[in-house]
Amino acid sequence: MQNKQTKGVIIDNNNPFISFCCYRNYMPPKKINYAHIDLEIVSLLKxxxxxxxxxxxxxxxxWFGSVKLTGASPAGPLAEALTAKTIGLQHFDASFITLSVVECVIGVLFLFPKMTRIVIPLLLAHMVLVSSPLALLPDHTWQQPFVPTLEGQYILKNVVVVAVAIGIAASVQPLDSGHALERSPRRSGVFVA
Known part of the structure; x- marks a missing residue:
């Protein structure tokens, strides 16, 4: 069989590789479907x-609860100052150990989805307690208005923990999922079962 020349390329019909590579058998690459890739990534992240x-x-x-239990926590002096201001230093050891154990328990309970309804209120109560130095100990937590100390920053970052906990709580199925609440169409703001 003879060779033919097409647009400056010699095509040898006897050579399957060249025949495969020539433009008449060439299939253009598929366009990248960015929407599909994005959908897959978002689905994986969800x-x-x-x-x-x-x-x-x-x-x-x-981890933080365990560090407190060993007595190596850098939050010890702040906790001691808070205890002195609220319930008295005579209760510091017991309250600090209790706080440490509660932190460990909160951590463990988050591993069990069925415990979410129990652990979220426990976490929120804990957050109120550990955030109280912002108001009760301003000398320890603020350098000046809206400029926290290192301890203040440590406390303020708990907002992220609360946001993540809200995200976890939002994933829980309602107790009575068979009778989901529906909003009546634009007539009122009342929920109808």
Whole structure:
């Protein structure tokens, strides 16, 4: 069979590789479907968020609680000052150990999805307690208005923990999921079962 020349390319019909590579058999590459890739990534992140959030809260709370139990926590002096201002230093050891154990328990409970309804209020109560130095100990937590000390920054970052906990709580199925509440169409703001 003879060779033919097409647009400056010699095509050898006897050579399957050259025949495969020539323009008449060439299939242009498919266009990249960015919307599909984005959908896959977002879908993966949605599936990973709750487990990752649970594990990150577990690691943080269990770790910090354990460090407090060993007495090596840098939060000790702040906790001591708060105890002195509120319930008295005679209760510091017991309250600090209790706080440490509660932090570890909160961390462990976040690993169990069925415990979410119990652990979220426990976490929120804990956040109120550990955030109280912002108001009760301003000398320890603020350099000047709206400029926190290192301890103040440490406390303010708990807002992120609360936001993650809200995300976890939002993933919980309602207790009576068979009778989901529906909003009546624009006539009123009342929910109808």
């Amino acid at each position: 599936r990973a968020f709750i487990p990752a959030a649970r594990v990150s809260i577990f690691v943080t709370f269990f």
